[in-house]
Amino acid sequence: MIKRFFIGFLIFFLISCSKNEKPIVAFYYWKTILKLSETEKQLLKDNDVSKLYIRYFDIGLHPQTQEPIPLSPIRFQENIKAFEVVPVVFIQNKVMSMPRLDVNDLAQKTVHLVEEINTKNKIASHEIQIDCDWTLKSKDNYLKFIERVKELSKQKLSATIRLHQVKYFKKTKIPNVDSGVLMYYNMGSIAPDSLNSIYDQKIAARYLKSLKNYPLHLDFALPIYSWGVHIRNQRVIGLRSKMNVSELKSDPNFQQLSKIFFKVKKSNYKNGVFYEENDLLKIEAIAAEDLKQMAEELEENVAQKPKEIIFYDLDEFNLKNYEKNIFEQVVSCF
Template sequence: MKKVLSFIILGLFLVACQGKDEPVIAFYYWKTNFSLSAFEKETLKENTVDKLYIRYFDLDLHSKTKEVFPVSPIHFSEIPNIKNIVPVVYIQNKVMLDQGFNSAQLAQKTVDFIALINSKNKLSCQEIQIDCDWSLNSKRNYLQFIEDFKRISHKKISATIRLHQVKYFEKTKIPNVDTGVLMYYNMGTIAVKSLNSIYDQGIASRYIKSLKKYPLALNIALPIYSWGIHISKGKVIGLRPKLTGSDLEKSAEFTRVDENKYEVKRAHYRKGIFYKVGDYIKIEGVSAADLREMAGDLKGNLAQSPIEIIFYDLDSLNIKNYDKTIFKQTAAGF
């Protein structure tokens, strides 16, 4: 009898030690033209990526006609050589706030336009993702849209979830989707004196403990992008995407004046933007250490382990800033 009990205890111990599988790695693709560089294809191969979340189009509201229309639909210069494609539709919150909002009609048009893009490019999908930062004022329309979209599309539906929607879910409610994707970035305010609007552990700590109570299964979206905040005469005048400190270090027109701040020393145009003498660029980004920190913090607070870690976004300009092992390292941290 003692031997039997010993084998049972040993078996339970071995099962416990095996733990759960690591989450798989996926990426968002957020350009209007689908065409992968050799470096991007290599990244997908090295990380055994078989799923891409591709932004298909945005939905916006015409200021005069109040008609909802698609913005910058995706063009496929090449067909994705990947197992699973997930169309992502970004919906401006003002669409949901419109007094003439017609949920069923918009859901049907959205489904039809996705189908048109797929048909034109001989693509198919099993899942569609809706990206919308809905508010208390728009939640009724948004939640109804999700219901209609799910009914009409007959697809698996995922939705992006922001930190504030997790913490206050009893007020903001939870969309009837199969899976949520926690967008663990864009946490702060884009301002002259803010720390890092993309990722701030201090801001995240105000929300992250609420994850254990959140009823919807969540995958995690993490940032690998950077940008420059263009400051002139003490005011923010624009965002300069996919800009890094190393980019400005190589430029004779800028000089570094702080850890992440660069001053314009010579007036010039850069990618169609005019920079005056005395302007500043404040660089914000996410380091490899930040990504590992995010994984550790989330692991200790999630109600259940995520199935996927989705990096935003697949672009050589982003990927070049990291060691090629960072994606597997981050996923392993969960």
């Protein structure tokens, strides 16, 4: 009797543990040269990170021939044998929108270049991720491309998924991949108003209930970056990466007008960009409280618990804006 009770308790305990198992923490690495700083290395160690999603190259169009070409392939200056590496290929939607795209040729070249980079750097990857914000116009080419890459690579294949592709999946269709990663950011329009285009809870709310109906397993990518929206005469003229409030507060050329707006006091160059007197910079960033809120609202609406939470992106500039245990706090919401 006691033995049966013990076995029953053990089974219940194991089932409970599996249900309560937290997603793992992973990161995207989106620079063209892979070299980790001491801060980045320590962060990975502190969070027991074993998996990195590394942008290998982009695919765009040649300016003269309008043929697909690889852009900015990554160069490794760091030994990353301690990590499971997932090569990520970002494909511009205009490539997939080409009416006479040779899908088979593009898939072969894509897989070949991934393998070439792996071989050169002695990386044994078991998964490839395709990142493309496909549309109704590019859907057919994209879905065929995914099929062909899966056949050729003989690896697990994942794809990034946007909110609109979740809500309207019957129109946009679902790529034949093993899993998807919902990019839970870049929701709004980049505009001179006071809204945050990276994360807007009101916009997110329009899509969240659709998650329960999406048939593909989804992991989640959450943002930890910030940028400046450069405004001149009430028009957006560019996005300025690696920019935050504390940096502008310490720059005498900028005057803080509100929590997120800064005015250029006198014309100057900053990080190679010219700022004209009276230009405005709107800082869009994600606070720790935003990350927790995002995790909580996703957790409330998922059909299936995520296996991974991937933060975009691993960069010392981004990491210094958060306490070191923020990533553990976020995954504990699931």
